[in-house]
Amino acid sequence: MKQTMEKKNMTRRAAVLLFGAVLSCLAACTHPSGLERTWERAGKNRAELEKVLRHYGDDSRKHRAALFLLEQMADCYSWSGTNIDTLKRLKQLSGLPGKEAWTDSVKKAWNFPQLLSCTKVYDAQVITADFLIRHIDHAFAIWDSRPWSKYYPLEEFIRHVLPYRLGDEPLEDWRESYYMHFANRVDSIYSGGDVIRKTQAVETIINRDGFQWNELFPSLPHLGAGYLFRHRLGSCRESCDFTLYLLRALGIPSVTDHYIVSPHTSGMHWWNAVRDTTGSLVPFWLEESKVGREMDDGRPKGKVFRLEFGGRTCDVTSEYFGRNVARVRIGSDIRASRILLCVFSCGRLVPVGQGEVHRGEVAFHDLEPGIRFFPMYRHQSGDLRFAGHPFCVDSLGSTVFYVPDKWNRTRALLRRKYAFHHHLKERGLRMAGNRVTGSSRRDFRFPDTLFTFPRTLKTNRHVMVSASNRPVRYLRWDAIPSRFNVSVAEIAFHEYGTGRKLPFRLLDLPSPVYGHGVSNMTDGDVLTTYQAKEHGPQTLVFDLGGIYRLSDMLYIPHNDGNYIEPGDTYELFYQNGSEGWKSLGRKTADADSLVYEGVPGNAVFWLRDLTKGREEQQFVLDGQGEQSFH
Missing domain, CATH: 2.60.40 (Immunoglobulin-like)
Structure with missing residues (x-):
């Protein structure tokens, strides 16, 4: 998906802020004087908070839970301001049918600096004893009713079930409403005591209800339990927030983890994880991976961090690797x-x-x-x-x-400047094997198979030679892209003998996503795409307007523009320790690959496109001199 500049800037800002938080707490995730700091922050509200500790004076478990919340509360806050309310309303409206057209203008009018006029409202200064007592009592009631609770220490419940907030979202009493709405539905799928199977049932319910991908205003604070209960939309962070509210409301120990920046592609990513009764962590993200003890989303992570209650970011890489x-x-x-x-x-x-x-x-x-x-x-x-x-x-x-070996040089065959995003890779693999049939009749009573989509991801320009000599007028593409929608960057049919690009019109066309209409198939831009609204099997029927014998079909799939582009100028570097990046020269591509002879062995390389684009990733060479971004 093509990122907006707003999102890129937000990602950079957030990466800097997150890394600052990480550095401050890599050694530990405990606060040495938490309660004193909370009393200081609370001011006149301290007496209200002390009521909670007195209320649980005779209940050691709940007293320990209340103490934990108070010890970590000093830096918990939400944002207050009409700008945030307006942005959240606009975000919700942007997901409605027919509202896509104004999102660009809305982005220009409302941006990150708008948040600077908002104020922080610290929990310690406004939270009530009744709120905390109600929250603690309900969390314990559900937890004690769960068969799996006996397998966990109290500390796991306190840290990963009990917290009343996830980040900087509004302060809300959400736990009971989530439980009442979802508990019976989840139990109707699985009512047993296996915490992972219960989580699988939660995943099924969320996927049935749907969660709309929406990246508008990525700089907004956490949207909050109430907002996400009413409006299931957002990016990976929001889908994880919603999942976490639901899991914790059902008494399932769960967290949201993230990496600051991907070592494979770019940007941040969030996902959920459930603590199994064995102590193992079971990670998943609803958009990509299923919940399972042996499942993995396949994303390289490098370093993994967790935002704990109270705002502390902890390095939890060892829990994964x-x-x-x-x-x-x-x-x-x-x-x-x-x-x-x-x-x-x-x-x-x-x-x-x-x-x-x-x-x-x-x-x-x-x-x-x-x-x-x-x-x-x-x-x-x-x-x-x-x-x-x-x-x-x-x-x-x-x-x-990776110390460059200048005595053992090799040949480098370069086809891309950036790693495959797993979405694009899976989409390409799923499209492989699709067929295009042709006929002179509209009803395709006597069809011939003309083209079969290749099973290669080495290039984004696929020229498929016709397997039939029979002249045709109508072409039918039965696309079976699994969980993806049909998405095409460019498509062209050429006449046998002349090589002429034949015009066509589409007779059967699945409704397109806004801004991704059929004209994108023939505009010459590999980054613009036709995209069908619906996911799953689709059929596209092309009318050539006359009967022609075809020589070939050009197909450019949904791609990221990071293949070698003829006409672009590139520069290859290798990393040489404290000396930094060393250039191996510039070349202008005249095909869909570049060759560099005599490059150092055992080196890390970086291929820059000097003509356009920003997505570039380091790589090494395998035994055949081809790129490995892993």
């Missing part, structure tokens, strides 16, 4: 006491961790195996500079360094 450590030597010429652990994303190195230099060495803990990281330091000029060669931790826990 176990414990490990990478020890990296730092050159004596580098005057830095702290080295940053960075991930490459679209030409930038983004910090996701740090380590202290001790005797010329820095130790980085808990890294996803197989992910390439870059050690960097902050120069006195303020710039980030390389402190050594890229490295990764392998599956055995050993540290592997």
Whole structure:
């Protein structure tokens, strides 16, 4: 999906803010003087909060739960301002049929700075004892009724079931309304005591009801339980918020985890995870992966973080990949006491961790195996500079360094400048094998198979030679793209003998998504697409307006524009430790691939498109000299 500039800027801002939060709490996720800070923040409302502790004076479990909420409350807040209410209303309206046309103008009128006029309202200053007591009592009542609760320590319930908020959303009494609306529906699917099967039932209900993808105003605070209860829309963060409210309302220990920036593509991503009775974490995201003990969304993560109640961001990478450590030597010429652990994303190195230099060495803990990281330091000029060669931790826990081997050079065959987003890869694989049949009759009584879609993702330009010599007028494409909608960037049919591109009109056409009409199939732009509204099998019928023998069909699938484009100028770099990126020269593409001879072995490379675009990712070469972005 083509990102808006607003979203890109928001992602950069959020990445900086999140990393700042991460650095402040990598060592621990506990607050040394939480209760004192809450009393100080509460001011005149302190007496109201103290009522809660007195109320549970004879109940050790609930007293411990109340104490936890109060200890972590000092930095809990929501935003107040009419701008936020207006933006949330506009976001909801933008998802209604026929409202898409004005979203661009709305984006221009309302943007991130609007939030600066809003104010923070701290929970400690306004929350009531009745609110907290009602919340705690209801959470315990549901928890104690669940068969799985006996397998968890109290601390798991307190941290990952009890909290009354997720982030900076409005302060709301949501728990009972979620339970009353969903509990019986979920139980009708599964009423047993397996917490993972119960979560699968929750997933089924949410998918039945639907959750609308909507990226309008990504800078908004968390939308809140009430808003998402009424309006199931948003991006991955909002879908995770809604899922988390529901899971916790049903007494299921659950969290939302995220990475600051992807080591594979770009940007942040959030997903949910449930704590199994065995102590294992079962991650999932409704849009992509099913809930299951052996399931994995397949996304490279690098480093994983969790926003806990109270605003603390914790490094939880070890819960996904176990414990490990990478020890990296730092050159004596580098005057830095702290080295940053960075991930490459679209030409930038983004910090996701740090380590202290001790005797010329820095130790980085808990890294996803197989992910390439870059050690960097902050120069006195303020710039980030390389402190050594890229490295990764392998599956055995050993540290592997990518030191260019200039004595063993190889040939590089380059087809892309950016990793495949898994959506595009899966979409391409699902479209493979589709067939286009042709006939001189509109009813296709005697059809011939003319074209079969290839099973390759090496290029975005597929020219398929006709398998039949019979002249046809009508062409029928029975598209079976599984869970995806039909989406085509370009399509063309050429006459045999002349090579002439034949005009056509579509007779049967699934209704398009707004802004993705049929004209996008023939506009010459590989980034604009026709997209069908409905998902699943679709049929497109083309009328050539006359009977022709076809030589071939050009098909360009829904793609990201990151293949090698003829006419674009590229520059290839390799990473050379503290010396940084070294150029291997510029080339202008005259085909859908580039070849560089004699590049260093064992190196990390970066291919830049100097003509257009911003999505670029580092890669290595496999034994055949082809790119591996993993």
